[in-house]
Amino acid sequence: MSEIRYYPIMVDLSGKRCLVVGGGEVACRKVKGLLEAGADDVILISPTLHDELKELERNGRIQVVQRGYIPEDINGANLVFAATNQSQMNANIADEARKLGIWANLADDGAQGSFVTPAVHRQGDLVMALTTSGASPALASRIKQELALAYGDEYAERLSVLRLLRARVLHAGARDGSGGEISPAVRRRLLRLAAEDAEGWKQTAWALREEPDLAAAELERWMESLRMQLL
Ligand SMILES: C[C@@]1(CC(=O)O)C2=NC(=C\c3[nH]c(c(CCC(=O)O)c3CC(=O)O)Cc3[nH]c(c(CC(=O)O)c3CCC(=O)O)/C=C3\N/C(=C\2)[C@@H](CCC(=O)O)[C@]3(C)CC(=O)O)/[C@H]1CCC(=O)O
Ligand SMILES: NC(=O)c1ccc[n+]([C@@H]2O[C@H](COP(=O)([O-])OP(=O)(O)OC[C@H]3O[C@@H](n4cnc5c(N)ncnc54)[C@H](O)[C@@H]3O)[C@@H](O)[C@H]2O)c1
Structure with a gap:
């Protein structure tokens, strides 16, 4: 068992600044999860962008700064998602966040962040979020699919x-x-x-x-x- 015992909460993201660093598949999944949860202030920093992220920027759903991360980017953020493919960069972002008391998620080393993202099944007001605490994200995804069958529209x-x-x-x-x-x-x-x-x-x-x-x-x-x- 991992040493971390996670405490689940459901957060109202309206008015909360969510900073996502990285523009690949994983950053894209985190952004979509944020938007599904009603986040209205999502800023993404990355020199390259997944197609779906370009589309979300065009539609005004997220703000994009197309360049590499610089330390000032974190100012004013409430939640940070470090999802680049550079593990040192992700670790630096997490360090800065920790110093500033900002909650950070690390896509490549979950245990070093202050929170992990769960697999989520939604049906209207029903929100089911589950985690395997980093043991097997693939199983979390699988269990989510089972829940989706049991708890339909x-x-x-x-x-x-x-x-x-x-x-x-x-x-x-x-x-x-x-x-x-x-x-x-x-x-x-x-x-x-x-x-x-x-x-x-x-x-x-x-x-x-x-x-x-x-x-x-x-x-x-x-x-x-x-x-x-x-x-
Ligand atoms: C649930 C979900 C939510 C989401 O991301 O939205 C999520 N990962 C998902 C999928 C997934 N991720 C990975 C695979 C490939 C199979 C595998 O590796 O097992 C698959 C499966 C797939 O793609 O189907 C690879 C992977 N993931 C992490 C690492 C690094 C590490 O272990 O620390 C690596 C290795 C990277 C590498 O190889 O370098 C880390 C984390 N992933 C987490 C969440 C957090 C723990 C949650 C938990 O344990 O329950 C945590 C700790 C941090 C975080 O990201 O918050 C989402 C399913 C969404 C859905 O289906 O709805
Ligand atoms: N948590 C998860 O669910 C999960 C799943 C698979 C992989 N991963 C991990 O997440 C990382 C990212 O995965 P991916 O598939 O999105 O990778 P990817 O290679 O598709 O994308 C990486 C992105 O990071 C950007 N980037 C690189 N350096 C940057 C910097 N200095 N500042 C800002 N952006 C920068 C790149 O431009 C690119 O857009 C992987 O390295 C892997 O370790 C996590």
Whole structure:
């Protein structure tokens, strides 16, 4: 086992400057992962550029500085990805980042960085991120594919309905079908039951998609049927 035990967190990247150094396949994968996560301030430094990076620059998704890295580049960065094919250069970038208290990722020597990037499966609000702590990135990628099969696109819809139900149940003074206030203990049980209910959300999801005017009524119907199950 590696000596590093990683702590997973989910970071909101909006307004955070992400600096990617290198313009090859690996830098490109890191950039795409950042953009998928909503990063809006991605700067890439590299003398050569993968085609997809050129396209992302043309579309204004990232800023590119086409030259080799210089130490000043790191100023103002919140996260740094050192993904050049020069291991000494990657190590220097990581040293500078460490001195400045900036978090850095090293593509060629994960353990020397302050964080590693996980393999990620997304379906709407569902975000599954996993790591093998550097033991086998290829297995991380494989497990991600297995998760993608088990957690397909219905999970995006299921979560959008659960989010609505949760807001409705937690809404201050939420009432049940007969006008009684729902107690905090019952709310918790109701929300757990809703998460376990593999079918109940589907009617609301259908309404949201096809007949938005019916969605609120469908949500009430589902909540009421869950509440009846608690009695
Ligand atoms: C998960 C993923 C995320 C991403 O990059 O977005 C990711 N690597 C992926 C793929 C992949 N990388 C490599 C192969 C070839 C097979 C192999 O070598 O095993 C494949 C497989 C492929 O290409 O299919 C080579 C490789 N990777 C690292 C080193 C250097 C070293 O060992 O330190 C070398 C040798 C370089 C060389 O040969 O010189 C290092 C790291 N790679 C990590 C993440 C971090 C640990 C994560 C973990 O263990 O879970 C870590 C430590 C640092 C980091 O990059 O953050 C992404 C899958 C994305 C997806 O499919 O969604
Ligand atoms: N973490 C991972 O998932 C993973 C996977 C495969 C490889 N790797 C490692 O990552 C490194 C990069 O892989 P790649 O396939 O993208 O390599 P690559 O050779 O395709 O690209 C390297 C890029 O770095 C740029 N570069 C070189 N010196 C630079 C400098 N001084 N400043 C800025 N940019 C510079 C090059 O111009 C090029 O664009 C490899 O050397 C390998 O060790 C990591």
